[in-house]
Amino acid sequence: MGELDALGEAVAGGLLARAVEPAAGEAGDDGHTHESNCLNCGRPLAGPYCSACGQKAHVHRSLKAFMGDFVAGIMNFEGKFWRTLPMLAWRPGELTRRYIAGERARFISPIALYLFTVFAMFAVLNFNGTFTSDSGADIKTGAEAIQSKIAAEQKAIARLEVERRGSGNDAEDLARLDRKIANKKAEVDAATKLLGGKPIITADPGDDAPDWIKPFIENAKDNPEAVSLKVQEAASKYSWLLIPLSVPFLWLLFPFSRRFRLYDHTVFVTYSLSFMMMLVIAAGLGVAFGAPGLAPILFFVPPFHMYRQLKGAYQLGRTSALIRTFALVTFAFAAAGMFAAATVAISAI
Numbered sequence: 001m002g003e004l005d006a007l008g009e010a011v012a013g014g015l016l017a018r019a020v021e022p023a024a025g026e027a028g029d030d031g032h033t034h035e036s037n038c039l040n041c042g043r044p045l046a047g048p049y050c051s052a053c054g055q056k057a058h059v060h061r062s063l064k065a066f067m068g069d070f071v072a073g074i075m076n077f078e079g080k081f082w083r084t085l086p087m088l089a090w091r092p093g094e095l096t097r098r099y100i101a102g103e104r105a106r107f108i109s110p111i112a113l114y115l116f117t118v119f120a121m122f123a124v125l126n127f128n129g130t131f132t133s134d135s136g137a138d139i140k141t142g143a144e145a146i147q148s149k150i151a152a153e154q155k156a157i158a159r160l161e162v163e164r165r166g167s168g169n170d171a172e173d174l175a176r177l178d179r180k181i182a183n184k185k186a187e188v189d190a191a192t193k194l195l196g197g198k199p200i201i202t203a204d205p206g207d208d209a210p211d212w213i214k215p216f217i218e219n220a221k222d223n224p225e226a227v228s229l230k231v232q233e234a235a236s237k238y239s240w241l242l243i244p245l246s247v248p249f250l251w252l253l254f255p256f257s258r259r260f261r262l263y264d265h266t267v268f269v270t271y272s273l274s275f276m277m278m279l280v281i282a283a284g285l286g287v288a289f290g291a292p293g294l295a296p297i298l299f300f301v302p303p304f305h306m307y308r309q310l311k312g313a314y315q316l317g318r319t320s321a322l323i324r325t326f327a328l329v330t331f332a333f334a335a336a337g338m339f340a341a342a343t344v345a346i347s348a349i
């Protein structure tokens with residue numbers, strides 16, 4: 001009973017407080033609220049904003065204010081967005097450095113940008129998927145062009161592999177053919193990604209595939225649409241995993257550095273991943289609107305961007321930035337591979 005009494009007293013106290021502070025939050029005759037304490041946290045006010053919680057001292061209680069809050073929210077995001085985006089593209093290092101140094105209100109936080117980009121990316125990829133499977137003749141041609149390119153590349157790979165088997169033991173020949181095959185495979189991978197990440201499974205699982213994945217691959221061959229959807233779902237749901245997977249690699253670029261902290265690396269990684277996803281969005285939109293020629297940006301821009309961001313964010317010299325870019329590209333493949341494996345594993349469960 002004691003607790004209930006206490007509760008009753010607290011409620012009464014609250015009512016009393018409102019009686020002492022008359023019409024708090026309620027409009028007076030002139031249509032304005034007249035408050036001397038913050039309406040959000042109750043601290044005494046001195047100036048147009050609460051010094052404790054940051055809320056505006058003066059609020060309105062009207063539909064106009066409701067819409068105003070909405071518009072202000074969008075404008076605030078928009079303003080920051082258009083300030084952050086060009087910097088992320090052209091001066092990613094400066095953006096990262098300034099954000100770390102404390103210019104937090106000026107730019108969109110890395111994690112907000114990341115979540116926004118994940119959302120936009122899957123929206124674009126799904127949009128592509130919809131248009132590739134049924135209507136939209138113009139859009140379909142782009143996807144079909146890529147499909148037939150994939151088929152052609154796969155034939156070429158098969159030819160090269162036959163050639164490789166027949167080429168004897170000439171090390172130079174073998175190396176040249178391996179290089180060609182690897183290039184073709186990379187092109188097939190990239191093209192597949194452009195088709196909304198729909199896996200095009202032509203190969204058998206093979207003996208070296210882990211046991212748990214074999215039934216999944218069989219299933220994927222029978223029912224590619226459903227499996228691709230499951231993988232996509234897992235990828236978007238667990239997209240945040242890419243950040244913790246990548247941060248240790250960044251740390252490895254500056255082991256035991258006292259100048260750079262985990263926070264710095266996390267900001268770096270999150271902005272970087274956001275940019276890479278924006279590239280995927282650009283390439284995806286290119287495919288959707290009949291310009292599959294945008295695809296190569298997925299190969300050439302990332303290393304360049306990483307170099308610029310490393311150089312600017314960590315204030316490195318050219319050589320030092322270049323060496324770390326090579327390492328980072330390698331790490332990025334590792335992190336992406338780990339993420340892909342994790343996503344497939346999660347969706348296979």
Ligand SMILES: [Zn+2]
Nearest residue numbers: 038041050053
């Ligand atoms: Zn307050």
